[in-house]
Amino acid sequence: MPVIVVANPKGGAGKSTLSLVLGTSLASQGASVTLIDCDPNRPIVDWKAGPSRANVRVIGDVTESTIISVMQEESKARQFVIVDLEGTASRLVSRAIARASLVLIPLQGSAVDARQASRAVGLIREEEELVEREIPFRLVFTRTSAAIPTRIDKKIIASLEAASIPALQTHLHERSAYKAMFVDKLTLDELDPASVNGLEAARENAMKLALELVSVATKAKEAA
């Protein structure tokens, strides 16, 4: 299941960070990865212009009329296609979701993020009827504390569980290493542990997230 679409109509939910962390982590383990950057700020296109030697292909300049054919074309040759969408409710977002094999909806522990995430879930559910297939999706908590979940986090997690909304067990923690990736335009492997705090913990977090993602994507049962 190689086409993963990262969507939340709310800006700043962690879409680009999640896309880049997953894409580079999978590539570091030998996967062929294409990242499609649909964010108007082009953070991943910008990242690719840096010194990183990561084996990821980055495509920018995608419009609502080309998104589907680009996804289709890339998925023929690459093991993973990750689409980083714009933080708005747009036609491009809806079209990308319709062709996804898995939708990841990142959200921070805030009411605004959760509400916008539920908007994306609502759209996915209605699109499922239209395309006559299941569009699997998972919520992903981002920027959570690695040490202790806040009360707000717990409250949102509980409300998701009550509504049977599936979420990844692994969170993308708040780590300065993830910000450093964008600043230095490198992968977690390439960053210098001497200049980035908690780099090893970030690498482990990213790998755990990648493992859960691959497990979900292949629907393989992951032995704990």
Added chain:
Amino acid sequence: MSTADPFGFSTANRVAAKIAEIEPESTKAAPASLAALDRVAEQHGFQSREAGEEKIVRRRREVGPSAQLNVKCPIPVYNRFIRFCDEERLPYWEGIEKLLDLAGVSQTGERKR
């Protein structure tokens, strides 16, 4: 990721093993038409944000010679006419044309009765 792992117990190694099983595949081609999909998206507030698509072309303007028509009329009639054109969103000349049409006056000036 970069640490030595000769026995393959690390998370990274498990990721690598799983990746090896994955083969590229085409995205699911959806049977739904794009138009139907876009309609559903719009109901959820997911609208096109790109310029140049589905622009509504303004209705055709009259071409050919034109003439000026100045009319002095009582204020109440004036107000009625302006309000009518405002509500119908018509330029004045199209407002007059519409009233003529409603009165059954043909292009050649004959009246249908």
